Amino acid sequence: MNTHRKRSVSSFLLTSLTWIIVVVTIFPILWMIFTSLHSNNQILNGITTFSLPKPQWVNYINMWDTVNFAIYFRNSLLICGATTLLAGSFAVLAGYALARFDFPGSKLFGMSIISTQLIPGIMFLFPIYLMFLWIKNTFGLPMINTYWGMILVYTAFYTPISIWIMRGFFVSIPRDLEESASIDGCTRFQAFYRIILPLSVPGIIATGIFIFLTAWDELLFAWVLTTSSDVQTIPVGIRLFVGQYNTRYDLLMAASTVVTVPVMVVFFMTQKYFISGMTAGAVKG
């Protein structure tokens, strides 16, 4: 009886602790949304009440007028979308090769994929920037301020880690499936295409979301490699916005909310796949 009671008290305390941490954790996000519904004067005076006098929805209209947010949005969607498609397909192919074949060079390939993660991005930044300038000067092909320049860089950057995630996923699919398929007369490609690919949809979705979220978040290369607002992405736009209107917190918080919410929606719609896909590789190694 006594131990039972002690256990339920400690259980209550742990549950309360958990919920306190949950509230503290999501508070900044709620605060962002809450602030975005205030006028700038209210914000600059400091908001200290948690009741909202009159929601300033107008911030969500003004933010599109003050900066060309629609263009940044389009650019981000285009660049991140294309990157996701390309890097995702490469990762599916190479991840399968690494998971299933023990070919000469497979160890080296696996190692070089991991070691790319060790190299600081800045190590590529200077050469890529100068190489892009050089390509323009030598061949007349513009690379800076182009979609394909950004997509090329992002695809190459996010492919290695995505290969690793996909590899982890393919390893968790039993080999017998392909063996029985080859007995039934399937070629290796058919076995991959008809049997393994449909089974790996959760892993592919997980990898795709991972690439998209990482690309959506990239600032350093976008900042250096794009200077015209025709191709600049949201992170660059937000940074420029802070520089130009650093006291317009009403618009800044509205913009922050607008770029965060779609990502959250996509993430929570696909959460189940994402978490199982990511952890399949991470836990099983």
Place this chain on the structure above:
Amino acid sequence: MRLHTEKNLPAKASSGKRGLWRKRIRENKFAYMLMVPTIIFMMLVHLIPMLEGIWMSFLKLNQFTLGKFLKAPFVGLDNYIGLLFNSDNPVRQGLNFAVRNTAIYAVIVTIGVMIMGLMMAMLMNRDFPGRGIARTAMLLPWVVPSYVVGVLWGFMWQQNGIINYFLVDVLHLFADKPFWLMGPNTIWAIIIPTIWRGWPFLMVIFLAGLQTIPDDIYEAATIDGAHKLRQFWHITLPMLKPVIAVQLLFQIINNVYSYNIVATMFGNGAGYPGEWGDLMMTALTRQSFGYWSFGSGSAASIMLMIVMLMVVGVWYRAFRTELNAQ
């Protein structure tokens, strides 16, 4: 089997081995075809730029020689020597502070996210009312883009901001409202948001790891009279060690190369946070592009990479047994 015969016939071994090699390449044609696109892209955007970067670190690359790119004057180790010993070198400006801050930042953030992630994974591994909602809510910070994290926390850290409201007006921890975005406090202003954004991911990974530990181990331990703390120390931690090892390395790398939060939190987007908030990435980018000093910039990034390789070496030695057991 085949290897055995080769061992017995040393005279033929080399040609046989080469033949075997060729045969294995032929057998795995499909695997190579699958890797072609990746290899092309990685050559273009990993291998070639990296070799160029190494070469550039030996060149005098400034605004006058920029157009020559790889044909700029060769200066040997001058860039390295300048970075290490010449305090007038523009890329060197403030680099000492940036190195110190990056070390403090990477260590505290890594430890912070690991401990928070593990603690929350264990709390979430219990059954309690609303567990599904709590778990989903916990993941929210992870989905917030890091440039938004910089903007949002930069706003919250303001002297009349919400954080000071809680700390001073509600909890009375300080007599006066401190400045978080100036002076030595700055380092906390970047550490805490990074931990906030980083630990939900570790919670997910650790939670999955915890669920692979069979319950009967804990039951047996309870019967043997081991209390919770001992169970944690002797069952949970050792079982999670391979997962912890991998995540530890990824965390160290991510945090040393951190850029976005500082870049958007300070200097109206210029990304200069002062002596106590500057990180390697922000300092190197700002100085190299500010002074068009790409030779020194490349040399600095190569030195950083060498340090990171040593870190990985230490990491591998520390966790060798766990990694090989997998």
